[in-house]
Amino acid sequence: MDQRVNGERPEEYDPQKTEDKWQQRWRDQGTNVTDIRGAADPYYALMMFPYPSAEGLHVGNLFAFVGNDIYGRFQRLQGHNVFEPFGYDAFGIHSENYALSVGKHPSTLIPQNIANFERQVKRAGLMIDWTHSLATTDPDYYKWTQWVFLQLLKKGLAYKKQAAVNWCPSCKTVLANEQVIGGRCERCETPVEQRSLSQWFFKISDYAPRLLANLDHLDWSESTKTAQRNWIGRSEGAEIAFPVATSEGDEVIRVFTTRPDTIFGATYMVLAPEHPLVEKLTTPDHQAVIDAYLERTGKQDLVTRKTSTEKTGVFTGSYAINPATGQRIPVWIADYVLMEYGTGAIMAVPAHDDRDFEFAMLFGLPIVRVVCAEGDDPTADFSTPFTGGDDAKLVNSGRFDGLSVEEAKRAIVGMLAEKGAAKPLVNFRLHDWCISRQRYWGPPIPIIYCDVCGAVPVPEKDLPVVLPYVEDFKPDDSGVSPLARHEDWYHVACPQCGARGRRETDVSDTFLDSAWYFLRYPSVGLDDVPFDNNLTKKWLPVDTYIGGNEHAVLHLLYSRFVTMVLHDMDYLDFEEPYVKFRAHGLIIRNGAKMSKSRGNVVIPDEYIATWGADAFRGYLMFLGPFEEGGDFRDASISGVRRFLDRLWASVLTAVERNDGPTPAADSTEVARKLHQTIKKVGDDIPRLSYNTAIAAMMEYMNVLRRGERVPRREEVEPVVQLVAPFAPHIAEELWERLGHSGSIFDARWPAFDPALVADERLELVIQVNGKTRGRVHVARDIGQDAAVAAALAEESIAKFLSGPVPRKIIFVPGRLLNLVG
């Protein structure tokens, strides 16, 4: 080493040794245990808990955890009592499918996986309070998951209905809408079929307006909020009644439309195949065709239905009356109209809707144009529907001709409303949350069916309904959970009347487990309440939440919903669970997605063994912006490791240094850089701009080590503190060697001197006609006239001006001077 002081080779940095030592000490001294009851200044830094897979911790998980850990450690250095808990989302289809594939029971596999995860997470040096960890599979935990179900039931927000549900023929279970991706099962990609089963639902749709409105006030990643807005899917429009033409009764077809202004162009109607009026409206001569169509569409799986672009449909033989024109229009059935949205029926306006246009062209139905762009000929032929345009005006619409689209919407709904034929309506795409799973590995839904009393909730005092050990937990085609095979468990007395009863055999969706876990963490260990009132007041809502955007619409929406319900039932005094949420980016490997099949998955253990946890953490944070993710390249880790090596060497030499004179000018430059770095890192961490924070520290080390000078203690000590959130082990070790006792995380973040942050001399950029032509050294507070004089004094700058004096001067104090001329 160049910087050795007395000729001896300084001790080399040995990450394994340092990291073992400090992990041991943290454990022994309870460094990371939060004073849950006594904390004066609580800060809840939460990361999404993982599903403990058999493969172990993925580098993507670790990326998220480290990002949160840095944030949490930084908050602690600011003086907060930081609570950074960890747990496992251990129930669910992933675990069960894996257990099936290796022929073992999940109740033996999951504890193994958790032990492995815990080892890996500890090796990474996260500031986790292990005295408050949980697994959703603990009866102590799912007791309260069942309790949450009972609260929703009590509030009238849980109900059972026979419904067409998404059925995965491979996993042999019902899937929530969110688990169906492009018509396929999100786990196994098998095309999803429709099945009719009796299922438990949560009325999340009742909360749609609030779930949407609150988003405006949340400090969340914008991309996540957008995803939720789209998922909730608010549309403003009107419900309009079309009387059926031939019926002697007063049958009407109700439709939802966002374009009531186009009603004069509604030339036919379409019902979804499952629409209840189909039977009534089918005329005898069309019966055979309709039956054949229903037979065909009923059997279709979701992939065919959702990916086929071709329109199909049949005429019922019946007509309805367009309430605007009074004309008879045919009523068709087609599967491009969905029963789940709106009323399951539409008025078709082929001239102004892509789908209706395609359908009308295919079946030769009339197309009437009722909206035109300004100056267009309404009678001209057209080959594509006209769906919008700011200057659009109504035509062929009687007394509404000439109105703009917005005016016409109001006027036409107003006119129809007077006749009782329409009302303004807001629709949401968000469907109720189906929580029933005909599977084994989940918390049993706490319901008992009694022949006398019907569906009876299990009394809260009898919770948990323990998931019994079932040797053969393989799901089958019956649509009944494997739990029904456990006779002793299945048969039970009715808690109300004592008559013979049977347990509900479905378990609940994994997303219910994770919808409330953040409420439990502070209260882990308490068995008489799901969450203690005082602890909840102290710690919640969560201060910062970090996780992946893959949960933007699933977990994050459900946990908001459950929190709102518990708030409405006076269990919580807040209705939004996460004050601040940031979605981290995705890590790819050498430009490609990581996947097992590509064989390019980064296993953290190997890298940590080679480079040390601190260097690995640092590299993960350095490879790209935290919120955007980045490209993991093996060769690049050495850069961060070299930085730590240099920090180590510099601190050791500074400690050994015999204090001699340091050139004044030099140390001033170092001091300025140091204070600028303290400011920069302190600004960057709260913005999650970890990559630039690390770059700033590297830059400082480069300045510090320039030339032959030996660094002074006060020049390295603050850097050790800055680096602590990123590389906690080496920071602790160096802190100790600098003569401190106790954890560096019980010290305070260093302050910077504002006077040193600002350079006194300024390199003013001189532009001529917007092009940089030079820079001059001037006093920081130089005025415009002096700056211009200084610039013109430079021949290399003045020569670019066409005349002796600039025509125009733009002066940005402290930044630049632009001379035009």
Add this chain to the structure above:
RNA sequence: GCUCGGGUGGCGAAACCGGUAGACGCAAGGGACUUAAAAUCCCUUGGGGGAAACCCCAUGCGGGUUCGAUCCCCGCCCCGAGCACCA
């Protein structure tokens, strides 16, 4: 198709409010140390021109606004993620 990101050297990236484009790091080349190698340290490194001082070009493409555009506006192209017949 719709929504949201993104496109900057050989590579990962930076530029925070419209003001020095490429910080920091990797890789590469050269040098020092070494019997040698590794490690370490120092130097060079967007492209083109020039002996040099310097000059020109350059942030996916084409326009525009501006004294000045990676940044704002209009029109395209490409990549990624999500949603997808939602009336």
